[in-house]
Amino acid sequence: MKSILTPPEIQFSGTNTRIKWINDKMRPFLRHPILILVCLWGIYVLIDGSTTYYFKLPTPGLAFAIITTIIGFFSSCLYFFWLFPSIFYSKKPLIGILFSLTGIILLSLLRYFMLLIAEVETQSPWSYMVYELMRQWVFLIITFTVWGFYALIKALQAKQRTEASFDRLRIVHNKGQLSPHFTLNLIGDISAKSLHYSPELFEDINHFITILRYAYIDTEKFNSLSAEVQAILAYLHGQKLRFENAIYIQDEIDRQLLHFEELYMPKLLLITLIENVFKHGIFQDPSYPVLIEAKIIYGKSGIPILHFSTQNKINKNLRLAKGKFGLETVRNLLDYFFEYATLTPTVSEDTYSLTLTIPYEESYQTWPDR
Numbered sequence: 001m002k003s004i005l006t007p008p009e010i011q012f013s014g015t016n017t018r019i020k021w022i023n024d025k026m027r028p029f030l031r032h033p034i035l036i037l038v039c040l041w042g043i044y045v046l047i048d049g050s051t052t053y054y055f056k057l058p059t060p061g062l063a064f065a066i067i068t069t070i071i072g073f074f075s076s077c078l079y080f081f082w083l084f085p086s087i088f089y090s091k092k093p094l095i096g097i098l099f100s101l102t103g104i105i106l107l108s109l110l111r112y113f114m115l116l117i118a119e120v121e122t123q124s125p126w127s128y129m130v131y132e133l134m135r136q137w138v139f140l141i142i143t144f145t146v147w148g149f150y151a152l153i154k155a156l157q158a159k160q161r162t163e164a165s166f167d168r169l170r171i172v173h174n175k176g177q178l179s180p181h182f183t184l185n186l187i188g189d190i191s192a193k194s195l196h197y198s199p200e201l202f203e204d205i206n207h208f209i210t211i212l213r214y215a216y217i218d219t220e221k222f223n224s225l226s227a228e229v230q231a232i233l234a235y236l237h238g239q240k241l242r243f244e245n246a247i248y249i250q251d252e253i254d255r256q257l258l259h260f261e262e263l264y265m266p267k268l269l270l271i272t273l274i275e276n277v278f279k280h281g282i283f284q285d286p287s288y289p290v291l292i293e294a295k296i297i298y299g300k301s302g303i304p305i306l307h308f309s310t311q312n313k314i315n316k317n318l319r320l321a322k323g324k325f326g327l328e329t330v331r332n333l334l335d336y337f338f339e340y341a342t343l344t345p346t347v348s349e350d351t352y353s354l355t356l357t358i359p360y361e362e363s364y365q366t367w368p369d370r
Contacts (some may be wrong), residue, residue, distance in 0.1 A: 026153050033150060037080060038144055041073045063118040072139055078103045079143040080150075088151075108132045112127040187212065193280065204241060210234035217267055222370045225263040225306065228270050229253065229294065235271055236292070239278065248289035257294060263304065263360050264367045266333050270294075273310060273354060281312030281352060288313035288350075304360045311353040334358070337366050 029035050045065075052059050058063070078100050088094020111126055123131065191205040214231040217223055235252065240247055274292060277283065283290045291311040296304050327345065334341040334356075341358045 005034065024048075030150070030153060030157070033080070034077070036146060036150060037073060037076050037143075040076070040142070044072075045069055060120050064115065064120045067111060067114045067118065067120075071107050071114075072135075075104055075107055075136060075139050076143045078107070079140055080147050084144060084147045084151075089157060104136060105315075108136070159324045204237075207234040207237040211238065219267050220368060222368045223265055223267040224261045225265040226258050227332060228263045228265040228267070229257040232271055232274055232294075235274065239283075243284070246284050248283060248286050250289045250291045252291065252293040252295075254295040257296060260304070263306075264337065266337055269333055270308060270356075271329060273308070273356070275324075277310050277312045280315060283312065285313055299359065306356070306358040306360065308356040309354060309359075311351060313350055314347075314352050 029039075048065075051057065082096050082103070083100035084227060086093045090096050108129075108347070111132070112125075145360065182191055187205065187209050192211060194205055195202040210230055211234045214234070215226060217227070236249060236251065277290055277292075281290065291309070293310075294306070294308045297307055299305055327343070331343055334343060338358050340361065341356070344355045346353045346355070
């Protein structure tokens with residue numbers, strides 16, 4: 001949902017002309033990010049040297065300046081290439097953090113002994129340690145500011161590539177598909193004619209129309225919980241049609257969910273979880289029927305909470321290549337659209353179960369407009 005507090009999306013778009021101009025100018029630095037630090041420390045040396053000369057400030061000498069600049073540059077490299085990426089991107093950040101801190105300590109000790117050899121350092125070890133801690137803190141803040149700008153530009157470049165790929169895909173999709181209205185109307189007419197010959201065939205075709213209508217929904221448009229459940233029921237009907245009496249499903253989907261048209265559900269989210277049951281599980285064993293449960297319960301404050309769960313026997317003999325739309329993608333969608341949603345898989349020796357809860361506390365800002 002949009003609000004007056006929501007910034008325009010073009011502000012963060014990779015196709016924004018000003019952002020594109022920055023991307024183009026930053027391209028050499030993004031290919032070789034160490035150039036960013038070289039420029040940063042070059043500017044630091046120029047400003048420090050010019051102010052010292054202009055204001056005739058006292059200075060420990062050229063050796064002090066060279067040693068400080070070299071050690072400071074390598075400290076920034078550790079922050080830029082190890083510490084910050086480990087904190088924000090690594091799945092095991094502790095290793096990168098420990099490596100970075102160890103490197104900073106070694107560089108600080110190296111600077112201390114280099115200053116002693118150059119007969120520049122006159123501070124006590126304790127005073128030097130306090131001074132060095134303050135100095136490294138300043139380097140940390142400055143380097144983080146530069147790294148944050150670098151990470152933002154990299155993210156915008158990735159978004160620009162994604163938007164370009166999406167535009168190409170949309171062009172190909174629009175060129176290759178028939179008009180949704182024409183297709184649905186044609187099949188609807190065929191469905192109406194089939195009613196005269198076979199009510200069962202009429203029902204089968206209508207379920208197919210439901211799946212087809214669902215497939216035509218734009219992923220960026222509002223997809224209701226009602227539409228998602230309707231697609232699930234049509235999908236299950238199709239599976240029963242395919243396998244006839246050789247499929248065993250314990251359907252506990254509350255049909256009242258078909259009335260929740262105001263609640264949002266990202267397209268393919270629930271149906272993907274059900275499709276995974278048929279991909280990875282055993283559904284033809286009468287002693288282990290697939291359990292699919294979906295219902296709305298109400299919390300203490302009266303908010304609707306979707307409770308969705310599946311349970312199936314594990315097919316241990318099946319080996320499937322890892323797909324691109326799995327649990328991790330579902331989690332990312334949940335994190336984006338539903339702040340308090342939980343997704344809990346449970347694996348026992350023979351059984352795999354999955355439980356999803358989504359509290360619909362409010363109409364979230366991330367929901368598309370209806």
